[in-house]
Amino acid sequence: MTTSTSAPRSAIRAIVTGHTRGLGEALAELLLQRGIDVLGLGRGTHAELASRHAARLTQAVVDLADPAALERWLADGTLSAFASGAECVVLFNNAGTVEPIAPLGEQDAGAIARAVTLNVAAPLMLANALAATPAPSANASRRIVHVSSGAARNAYPGWSVYCATKAALDHHARAVALDAPAGVCICSLAPGVIDTGMQEAIRATSAEQFPMRERFEQLKQNGLLSTPQTAAQQLIDYALSEAFGSAPTADVRELAGA
Structure with missing residues (x-):
């Protein structure tokens, strides 16, 4: 299902998963406030x-963890129609999951498949379509813009699936940058540690499943x-800057002077 306007x-224009x-809600809100169609x-x-941005917001209901559903949606032309005529289209591949959090041998097979699809297959399919x-x-x-993570560049116990999927986005960006398709810029961009529902899920995990839980609890307690x-x-400021695409991977905490 897609809902849109004719304004x-x-x-x-921007696409936000x-x-x-x-973070996705914040991205959409700030983009819309700038007068950018989303x-x-x-x-x-x-x-x-x-209700607040009826003239600028188009929404599509699609399960990004279902590759067949995403493939059908891409085939219906909504993305290409949205991008048509735009001088600049920014894709924020934001949707993702940290589950399953568990050491190898204790992970649910279905959760692994869903994570790989949502965290990797969907961003790559959307990037290709754009x-x-x-x-x-x-x-x-x-x-x-692949929304990456420090977990793409540093290994964490209990996060083998999450680390692997985020590292895949980083390496995808590096390879695409070598391809240098005309008019395409890419960066796998780590946004830092954000106070979202994902952090709540991390703090709710047992120490046995995620031995570094205490570190994330302290980040919350210390307002970090x-x-x-x-x-x-x-993310938006960098994505729209002239510097975007100069490096295939980056971290917002290191972009103060960008």
């Missing part, structure tokens, strides 16, 4: 965002978690 579209909560993809819709959309001019850009709004602002 004139902005020259810059997982736009109904957490196509939100998720398992549900965001009624409040739609890169294939026709550009209206030689100067038009298609910008792909970034807000979704702050992280979203940093």
Whole structure:
């Protein structure tokens, strides 16, 4: 199901996965506040965002952990129609899951498959689809932001699936940068540790399943978690900057001077 409007579209447009909560919700809100059209993809819709930004928000209900469903949705032309005519389209591959949290041998097989699909297959499918959309001019850009993690670059006990899937996004960005498709820029961008539902799930995990739980509890207790709004602002500012795409992987905590 896709809900949209017929209002004139902005020259810059954005696609946000997982736009109904957490970082994705903050990304969609801040983009809309800037007058940027947003196509939100998720398992549900965001009624409040739609009521406040009816002219700029398009929402599509699709289970990104179901590759067949995503393939059908891509085939219906919604993404290409949304991108058509835009000088700049930014894809924020934000949706993801930290589950299953458990050492090898204790992970649910279905949870592994869902995580790999949601965290890796869906972003790669969407990136490919966006890169294939026709550009209206030689100067038009298609910008792909994989929302990465420190777990892509550092191993954590109990997070073997999450670490592997986020590392896959980093390496995908490196390879795409070598391909250098015309008009396409990409970066797998780590947003720091954000106070979202994912952090709540991490803190609710037993120490046996995730031995580093105490560290994340202390980050929360000491007020060291970034807000979704702050992280979203940093991601958007960098995605729209001239520096975007100069490196295939980056961390917002290291971009103060970017």
